[in-house]
Amino acid sequence: MSRHAGMLSTITPPTHAPTAWATASTYAGRTIRQFVRTPQLLVVNAVTSTMFLLIFRFVFGGAIGTGPVKYVDFLIPALASVSGLFSSGAVGVAEDADTGMFDRMRSLPVPRGAVLLGRAMADTALITWGTFVTLVVGFIVGFRVHGGLLGALAALAFCLLFAAAFAWLQIFLGLIAGSAQAAQGIGFSVFPLIFVSSAYVPVASMPSWLRPIAENQPVTAMVGAVRALVLGGDTQALLGHSMTWFAVRAIGWSIIILVVFATLSTRRFTKL
Numbered sequence: 620m621s622r623h624a625g626m627l628s629t630i631t632p633p634t635h636a637p638t639a640w641a642t643a644s645t646y647a648g649r650t651i652r653q654f655v656r657t658p659q660l661l662v663v664n665a666v667t668s669t670m671f672l673l674i675f676r677f678v679f680g681g682a683i684g685t686g687p688v689k690y691v692d693f694l695i696p697a698l699a700s701v702s703g704l705f706s707s708g709a710v711g712v713a714e715d716a717d718t719g720m721f722d723r724m725r726s727l728p729v730p731r732g733a734v735l736l737g738r739a740m741a742d743t744a745l746i747t748w749g750t751f752v753t754l755v756v757g758f759i760v761g762f763r764v765h766g767g768l769l770g771a772l773a774a775l776a777f778c779l780l781f782a783a784a785f786a787w788l789q790i791f792l793g794l795i796a797g798s799a800q801a802a803q804g805i806g807f808s809v810f811p812l813i814f815v816s817s818a819y820v821p822v823a824s825m826p827s828w829l830r831p832i833a834e835n836q837p838v839t840a841m842v843g844a845v846r847a848l849v850l851g852g853d854t855q856a857l858l859g860h861s862m863t864w865f866a867v868r869a870i871g872w873s874i875i876i877l878v879v880f881a882t883l884s885t886r887r888f889t890k891l
Contacts, residue, residue, distance in 0.1 A: 646737025695757035703785025712793025713802035746782035766851030837872035844869035
């Protein structure tokens with residue numbers, strides 16, 4: 620007993636509350652370990668990305684005209700860009716709320732916004748994993764980079780930016796869902812963003828009344844930026860706009876999505 624008492628007496632209590640970075644990195648590490656210990660989370664993300672890739676590559680690809688660009692080179696950059704919209708982040712956030720994890724975190728003297736930042740960091744890592752799987756399978760089925768090494772690295776950087784932005788969107792959906800089952804259903808609400816865009820088909824193939832919507836929404840800009848960097852060459856002729864045109868809009872949309880949903884998520888989290 621005395622030995623245990625002596626050991627306990629050597630524990631020094633913290634002199635100040637954890638910093639935002641310490642809180643965020645700790646929570647991110649906890650969430651990543653949860654991913655690793657629950658392999659189905661990683662598998663579902665990878666299988667979903669692969670399923671859509673194979674369906675569009677081999678089932679619909681032959682019926683979709685993309686001009687001088689091979690359909691596989693048209694498709695893979697899009698799937699890599701929107702991996703975050705297929706992730707299970709909303710479900711994970713809803714489960715954390717259901718199990719009382721968020722309640723326990725709010726009872727601690729830690730910055731509340733940093734808890735969500737940690738979750739966003741972990742979800743960004745999970746989305747990046749899905750992007751990696753998409754690219755690997757894409758290369759297997761014929762995808763090739765035509766814009767050189769710098770273009771490929773810049774495209775990956777854009778994919779990471781989009782992953783971070785979409786992670787906050789998924790966090791917000793998980794917070795408002797109320798349960799993991801509801802979060803899974805709410806996750807489908809983002810699918811119109813993907814399908815009413817240039818992700819799978821050229822915008823020019825859509826009805827005239829739908830084109831302005833598809834051309835001026837975030838996914839089209841994001842997909843266009845990655846696609847332009849990967850294809851290289853005269854993107855004006857290939858895609859209808861220059862790489863700079865797409866990139867500026869993609870960065871702008873990413874910042875808007877990140878700021879808006881990070882703000883909404885933090886407010887929602889403090890009121891739970």
